[in-house]
Amino acid sequence: DIVMTQSPDSLAVSLGERATINCTSSQSVLYSANNKNYLGWHQQKAGQSPKLLIFWASTRESGVPDRFSGSGSGTDFTLTISSLQAEDVGVYYCQQYYTTPYTFGRGTKLEIK
């Protein structure tokens, strides 16, 4: 199985400041035939189901605010929130869908400082 490692486990950021979450995969999730990274980011707010934010490592899902951005390739990826808003509090998960079984990182809990 591909192991997804997220850091940090938790993060406290002031409103309006930048938040950065990292995700590393134990093997590359870049498919050379189409040059796509099979990596997604999901946000889970308290008591809710997860919500897709980013797929193909950097494509923002429709309706997701542009303060959310994804970057990286191969094995190293980053989710950045450029200016933290109060509604961004929650747990963020990276997920690889390069090969089954698809796997998730353990999650990063984002709070307001």
Place this chain on the structure above:
Amino acid sequence: QVQLQESGPGLVKSSGTLSLTCAVSGDSISSTHWWTWVRQPPGEGLEWIGEIFHSGRTNYNPSLESRVTISVDTSKNHFSLELKSMTAADTAVYYCARDTFLSYWGRGILVTVSS
């Protein structure tokens, strides 16, 4: 708008079988998407269970493969999960979702295994 809704029992006896259904609206289950089950134990992270295409082709997590069956009913526009030999470790919120990258999620259903 695509919506998914899980249904089934919230309580299953130990050693029993869990049966859940995911009703899909706003999309045809016969479209070019994979349909997925994911679970989340209370206070823990996410675990991918498996997926199905409308043709009936499936992929399962090897950690559950001996106990899990996912099926699809195109006439009812829904897909289902069956998990046998349930134990306390299977207590979780079970979600259904669309696509390999989980573009749409259901609200989830808490399933508790009782002894």
